[in-house]
Amino acid sequence: MPAFKLLMVFLFLCFVSNFLGFTTAADPNYLAHFCPNTTTFTRNSTFQSNLNLFLSSLPTNANRSNGFSRGFYNATAGQTSDSDRVYGLFLCRGDLGSTACQDCVTFATKNVTQRCPVEKRTTILFDECLLRYSNQSFFSNSDMSSQLSMWNLQNVTEPDKFNVFLGNLMNQVITQAVNNPKRFEIRKTNYSAFQTVYSLVQCTPDLSSRDCEVCLRGALGQLPRCCSGRQGGRVLYPSCNLRYESYPFYNESAIAVPPSPPPPASVTRLQGKSGLSSSTIIAIVAPIVVIAVLFIAGLCFLRRRAEKKYNAVLEQNADNDITTLESLQFDFKTIEVATNKFSSDNKLGRGGFGEVYKGVLPHGQEIAVKRLSRSSGQGAQEFKNEVVLVAKLQHRNLVRLLGFCLEGDEKILVYEFVPNKSLDYFLYETRPIGLVKTLQDNWIARGILYLHEDSQLRIIHRDLKASNILLDVQMNPKISDFGLARIFGVDQTQGNTSRIVGTYGYMSPEYAMHGQFSVKSDVYSFGVLALETITGKKNSSFYQTDGAEDLLSYAWKHWRDGTPLQLLDSNLTDSYSRDEVTRCTHVGLLCVQEDPADRPSMATIVLALNSHSVTLSVPRQPALFIGSRTERSFPEREFECSDKSTSKSMPWSVDEASITEVYPR
Template sequence: MDSPFRCFLLGLGYTLCIFTLFAGVSSQPLGQLCPNTSTYAPNSNYRANLNLLLSALSSNANRQNGFYNATVGGRNASDAAVHGLLMCRGDVSAGVCTTCVGDATVAVLQRCPNQMTATIWYDYCMLRYSDVPLYGRRDQSSVILILRNAQNDSQPERFMQSVRNTLDQVVTLVANDESPDRKFATRETNVTGSESIYCLGQCRPDLSGLDCQTCLSSSIQQLQIPSLGARTITSDCNIRYETYSFYNSTAASAPPPPPPPVPIRPPPPPTGEGNSGNSSSTVIIAIVVPIVAGFILFIAIFCFMRAKKAKKQITTTEQTDVSGISTEDCLQYDLATIQVITDDFSPERKIGEGGYGSVYKGKLPTGQEVAIKRLSRNSGQGAQEFRMEVEVVAKLQHRNLVRLLGFCSEGEEKILIYEFVSNKSLDYFLFDPEKRHLLDWSKRYKIIEGIARGLLYLHEDSRLRIIHRDLKAGNILLDGDMNAKIADFGMAKIFGVDQTQGNTNRVVGTYGYMSPEYAMHGHFSVKSDIYSFGVLLLEIVTGKKNTNFSDPSGVQDLLSYAWKHWRDGTPLGILDPVLGESYSRNEVIQCIHIGLLCVQEDVDERPTMANVDLMLNSYSATRSATREPAFFYSGRSEPKGEESDKSKSKSMPWSINEMSITELDPR
C-alpha cells in the first residue's frame, strides 16, 4: 500500500475514533466482576427476582443523588432474595445516569450470565447485585480496577507529589461530607503556569465516613506509579486524577470531553524516493486538512446542540417528575418496587382500610418499616390534593408530624409511603371502651403537648406556614412511646409569610371540628386550626366524641357540655371517668380552660399556638376569661358550602367528610 493512501486511512481512522468518543456512540463498560462462587439456573426464582430488581434499579436511576438500592424477594426460604444498588458519578445529570444504568442492566446479564453476584463499572455509573445484603456494608472482595495513562510526566517526582497531596485533600473532603445522600468531591491544583491536576473522589453514600476513608486510602496506594493520569475503581469507591478537566464543576449537562489524543505523525518517506516525499506530503495535506476542518466544524455544532438538549433535560428532571410533583425533598418509587415490598398488596400485609383506600405494612430495602397508603380510585382525593400532600409533608420535619418518605404515581395509582407508626391513631384508643383505660392522664397530657408543638411548628416555626384544615383524633398517630404525630395533609393550605387568612368556596374537612367561620363562609386561617385543636383537646379530657355526642342531661354537643360545667364551677365533672383519681387537678383544669378559649366564636378571642404552648407549660399563670363557645350544633347555625351535603363519612354517622382519606384507620 503506498504511503499517501496509508496516511489517508490513518487520518480517517483517527477522525472516526475522535467522532466516536465525542458523540458517545461507544458505551462500553470499564470492567466487570463475575465471581463463580454461586450461580443460578436460567428459569430459577432467583433470575425472576433479579429481573424485577434490575427493572427497579433502572426506573430509579434518575434520583437527584445518583444512588439507589433495593431488595426483591426473601419472603420465605424458597423465595431467593436479590439485593442490588447503583451509584452514578456525582457530577453527571439524571439523564446521563439513567442512560448509563440502562446500559448496565443489559450488559451485566450478558457478561455475567448466571452468577448470583456481579458488579459492572462504566465511566459514569456502577451497578451491583448479590444474594447477600449490600446496603451499608463494605465489599470484602478487595477487587480494584486500575486504569492508567501510559505516558509519563517529564518530572515524575514533583508531579506525583502534587498528585498525592491533591488526592489526600479529596479523600478528606469525601470522607467528611456530612450530607446523607452524597459522598463526592473534586479538587484542582496548579502544578506549573500551564499545567494543572484535576482529581475526583467518590464513595457510596450508604457507607460510614471511616469505611469511605479506608476505601479511598487503599485505592490511592495503587496510584504510585508515575503517570499523567490514572484511576482506581472498587465496588465501594473510586478516585481519579488527570491533567485535563474531565468532570463538571456544576451540575452536568453533557458527558465531559475525553482526554486529548496523542498526535499521529505521518511516517517518514522511504529512503531514495527523492521528490516523491514532498509529493506525498502535498497529497496528505490536500486530503487531511479538509477532513479535519470539516470534522472540527461538525463537532462544534454537535457539542453545542447536545449541551443545549442535555441542559433542558436536566432542568426538567431536577424540578418535576412525570406526575408534576416536585421531588426535591421526597423520593419517588416505581410501582414495581411498591408491589415487591407489599407482596403485591397481599391481604396479609393490610393493616387498615377506609373510604380513602387501604394501608399496607412494608419494609424498605434499608430495613425501615413503612406504612403504604394506596388510595382507591373513588377515594375523593384528586390529583391536586395528592400533589399537595406530597409537596407539603415532604418539606416538614418535626417529631410531632408524621414523616412522608416517598410516593408513587403511575397511571391511576396514587400511593403514599409514610414512616410506620406502631400505636395506630388516637381515636383507636380514646373512643374504645376497652382501650381508653390505656391512656392515663400523663399519656393524655403528653399527647396534648405533642399536638400543640406540631401545630406551633406548622403555624410559626416551619419554612412554610401551613393550615392543616382537618385536625381530629383520627389524624393523630401515636408511636411506640405514645408521642403524637399529626398526619394527613391532603387538605392543607400553604400561606405566604405575610398572609393571615384565606377564602374558599369549596369547604372540605370534618364537621364538628370545623370552625364556624370556615364551615359557613369558607374563611380559614391559623385560628380555624386552633378551633379544631380546642375540640380535640376537650375530647381527650372527656373521652367523648364531639360528633354523635349524647349526655343524659340533654346537652346536645361536647362544647355545650364543657361550657355548662365550667360556668357552673364544676369543670372536673367532664373528666373521663376511667381516669379515676390519678390525674393532676391543675393540668386538667388548665386544659379545659385552653380548650374553651380555642373554641370561642370570635376569631380574635382565640389564642395563638404560641399562647397555647405557653399556657400548657405554666398552668399557674393568670387565666384569661373565656366566653361562651360557638354552639355549632345548638341549632343556631347551619353549615353552608357546596360540599355540605355530600359523601357521608363511613366511620362517623354525624360527620360529613368530603375527603374520606382523612378517615385514617388504625395502622
C-alpha cells in the same frame, strides 16, 4: 544537596497534606442554610447585639470542649430573663483537626449573617462544620425539622445487593456512634475486592444516646428515597448527619489509634569514603520523590473528580429545601413487592380516598402505602401538589412522607410506618393513662405550631382530629393526613373557600358557615381534641349528659360550676392533679371560642401547657352548633364528600386529598 532534599520533602508533604485534608487553605465547602423568615429581628436591636456577641466568641472557643468533645461548643448571649437572648452552637466534623475546625467556624460566623441577615432561627451547613442559633433554647433536643439530602451521580452495578449491604453497615455504625460520648463514628468497609465504602455518622454531643439514635435512624430512613443504588449519599439534619462514599472523604489518621512504634533498629552511619556519594543519593532519592509526587497528584485528581460528580447534584439541590419529585418516586413494581401485591393481610385500613397497606422495602424498612382509589376525583397535578407539600414537612410529630408512585392510573403515597393505632382508638376504647400526659407535654401542639409558623410553608391542616393522630412505639403522637391542608403565602392570614372540607364536630363555626379559614381554624380543632382527650368522649357522637347537648357545652358547664376535675375519666382521676386537669380544660375552652380573635395562637398554647407562669384569659361560652343561634343561622351548603351521592347531607367525615395554592414562605 541539602537544599534539594528539603525541597523534595517540602513538596512531598504539601501534596500529602492536601490530599489527606490536613490543611484548610480554601474556604469551607458550603452546603445549605435554613433560616425561615417567620421570626426576624430589626437592625441595631438588642437581639442583634447579643447575636454579634455570640458570633464573635465562637472562633476563640473552637478548640474548647465546653464539657463535651472538642469541636463542639454551645453558649448563650444575653441576660437570663432577656427575651432577646441568643442560644447557639457549632459542631465540627469529628475527624477535623483544631486548625481546620477553627477556620470553618470563623468562616461560618461571617457567612451566616450574609445568608440570613435578620432571621432569629438559623442553621448553616458546611462539609466541615455547622452553626446554629435561635431565640429559643434548643440544647439537648433533637431537631429534625429541616433536612438536606444529596447523592453521588454514579450508580452501583448491583443496587439491590448494595442497598442491603449499606443498610447493615449504617446500622452498625449508628450503634457505635450512639454509644460513643462524642456521638461520632467512621468506618471503612470492603464491599468487594475492588470497592471500599467509607461511612460517617455524627450527632451533636449534647444529645442523649436515645435522641441521637432517633435522629440517625430518621436520617437512615431517608437514604432509600434519595440515594438508592448510588455510590455516595448523605442526609443532614440540624442535630445529626450521615454520609457514605466510595472514596475517602474524611481524615482517618486524625482519629485512628496510632500503631505501636517498632523497636529501635541499629543505625549504621555512613561517613567518609565508606558512605555513598551525593550523586548516588540524588540518583536514588530523586526518582522516588518524583514518582511519589506524581502518584499523589493522580490521587488528588481522582478525588477532585469524584467530588465534582457529587457537587453537581449538591449545587442543584442546595438552593432547594427539598429534593425534587424525581428523587421521591418509587416504581410500581417495588411497591407491589413491598406490600405482597397489596395483600389483604397487609391492609391497615381505609381512608376517604383509598386503602392503606403495610409494606417492607428490600433493605428491611417498614412503610405505610396509601393507594388512592381511581374514583377519588384527584388529578395528577393535585396529587403532585400533595407530594410537594408533605415532602417539605420534617418534624418529629408529623408523619413523614418517603415517596410516591404515579404510573398509569395508580396514585400511591409512601409514608413512614407508625406501628400503633390512631389516637381515637385509645381515647374511646383502651384509654391508657398516658394520653392526658401526651396533651400536657403538648407534642400535638408542637406539630401544629410547626405547620403554622416554623415550616417553610404556612400550612393549615383543616382536618385535625383524633383519627388523624397516629402513635409511634413510645406512644408519641404524629399528625397525619395533610390532604385538607391549605398553604398560605407569607402575608396571608386567612382565606375563603367554597369547598368546605373537614369533619363535623371539629370544624370552626366561621369555616363551616362561611368558608373562612385561618390558623385559628386549626386552633379550634385542637381545642375540641383537647377536651376529647380529657373526657374520653367524642364530640361528634356526644349524647346529652348533665343537661349538655354536646361536648363543648358539657365542658363549659363544669368549668362554669367550678368542677373541671369531673370532666376527667373516673378511672384516671387519681393519676392527675387538679391543676393539670384545670389548665388543660382552660386551654381547650379558650381554643373553641366563637370569635377567632379570642382564641390563642399555637405558640401561646405550647407555652401555656408547658408553664404555669403564663397568664390565660377567662374563657367565655364556646361556639355551639346544637341548640344555639349558630344552628338557626346555619346555611344550606353542599359539602365535599368522598361519597358523592350524599353530598347534600351533613357528613360525619369529609376527606379531601387535594392541595391548592402552593406558596413558599
